[in-house]
Structure formats: structure tokens, C-alpha cells
Amino acid sequence: MTDDSVLLIEDVGNVRTLTLNRPHRKNAITNAMWAALRDTLHEVAFGGRIRAVVLTGAGGAFCSGADISDTAGMDEFPDPSRDMRAINETVLRLHDLQVPTIAKVDGVAAGAGWNLALGCDLVVATPESRFCQIFSRRALSLDCGGSWLLPKLVGLQQAKRLAFLADMISAEEAHALGLVTWIQPRDGIDTFVDDLAVRLASGPPTALAQTKALLNGGTDHTMREALANEARAQTINLSGRDVLEAFAAFSEKRDPVFTGTWGPTG
Secondary structure, three states: OOOOOOEEEEEEOOEEEEEEOOHHHOOOEOHHHHHHHHHHHHHHHHHOOOOEEEEEEOOOOOEOOEOOOOOOOOOOOOOHHHHHHHHHHHHHHHHHOOOOEEEEEOOEEEOHHHHHHHOOOEEEEOOOOEEEOHHHHHOOOOOOOHHHHHHHHHOHHHHHHHHHHOOOEEHHHHHHOOOOOEEOOOOOHHHHHHHHHHHHHOOOHHHHHHHHHHHHHHOOOOHHHHHHHHHHHHHHHHOEOHHHHHHHHHHHOOOOOOOOOEOOOO
16 A cells, blocks of 8 residues: 555565554544554455554554544534444454454554554554553543453553553553563564564464464453363364374474364375
């Protein structure tokens, strides 16, 4: 896509990088960007070719949140619930995506932008990154999954602190709270994320998808329910060829080549 696009899409091998592209507004998300992100996540989910996704922002910022001044396509008296349903569909597509996702954060990640990053499986930030649940400063409550994500990641009291006070926190504090997976220098983050994405894309796609679903839902289940879900997931894994490939590679002392294909082999 061209630099005029609100969402840049780049595929390298089995890795797709999605770049929010409104650097003059620190990549504040418009209705068009929500729609573009929703569409490409749908394509990844059902295309079968992409095995890892990187979400990032252009121009030294990740995302400053939803652009509440964007009225493109709205009625004179818009229905807020309709707009939220459209946003929520995008957030759910990111959450439900079976392939691993990485947020590559440099600069500000605020409000909906930060919650999009938290909705990814792994978060890599630079020391210059800053994070804020800015909603209360705008007389708004959490959205884009923040009310579900934050308590699970940092506990209820810290979640309330971040949401109530809307303080801007550093990458170091976010890392200490478990909201950032790695901090990398600005001049090294691209290489680090590229290598990480290739590593994830080389993994067993079916097993990673099952593990992701188990972990995402694990805190909402009892131990008995978690064990039952694990048994179902393992049955699916054992129906594919990647398990046989893993054992063969171990026996032959080589790296496995996972394909996510099904059925018995010779």
C-alpha cells in the first residue's frame, strides 16, 4: 500500500506488519483505520498464509488513542453504541486471532492505542515509549478491552490506579508491572521484532493457536474446566502432522519444519 493509506500492510514471508499511519496525529485512530484494521485481521484469520502479525505505528509514535474528532461517515446525530460495536468487532478480531501477535511500541501509546497494544500477545517497547489510560481525562471510561485486560495483567488495584488517575507511565514502569514484555533500544527494536516474528511464524501453528486460546481463557475457568480444555486442545494437536515432524526432527537432530497440516503421514 502507499504512504497515503491509513494502514500500511507489509508481508515478509509468513509475517504481516500492520502500521497505523497518521503520524501527524500520533496515529490517532479514525473510523477508516478501525475498518481497515478489522478487514486485514479478518483476512489473516481466514487466509491461512500469515503465521505472525506485528502491529506498530508510523513516525515515532504507536497510537495516541481513538480520534474522537473524526466524524467521517457519521450521521448528524450519531449513535455511540453503533460506533462502539464497530470498534469492538475490531478488538475482538485481534483478540481471537489464532496466530501470535506482537505490538512494537515506540513513543506514546494512550487510551485505545495502549489497549490495542495490550490486546497483542507480546509487547516490545523502546525506552522512549510512554503509556497512559487517558480515558478519565476525557470524561470517558475504559474501552477497547481495557477493563478486561488490565486486571488480568496487573491486578485490580493497579488497574484502578492506572484507570482512575490516567497518569503517563514510562516503559520501565510498564515493564515492571508486566505490561511490556521486552524493552529494546530504538535503533535495535526493528531487528529484535523481526527476529521474534520469524521465530513465532516458524512455530507449530496449530499448537500455538491452541495454547493462545487456553491462556486467554484460562483465568476465567476453574481448574477442572481448564484441564478439560487442555485435553481437547491436545487431541487437536495430536491429529496433525506437526507432532510427527517434531519427533522426527528431534530424532534426526535437526530443526523442525512445521506446516500446520492435518492427517497421518507415511
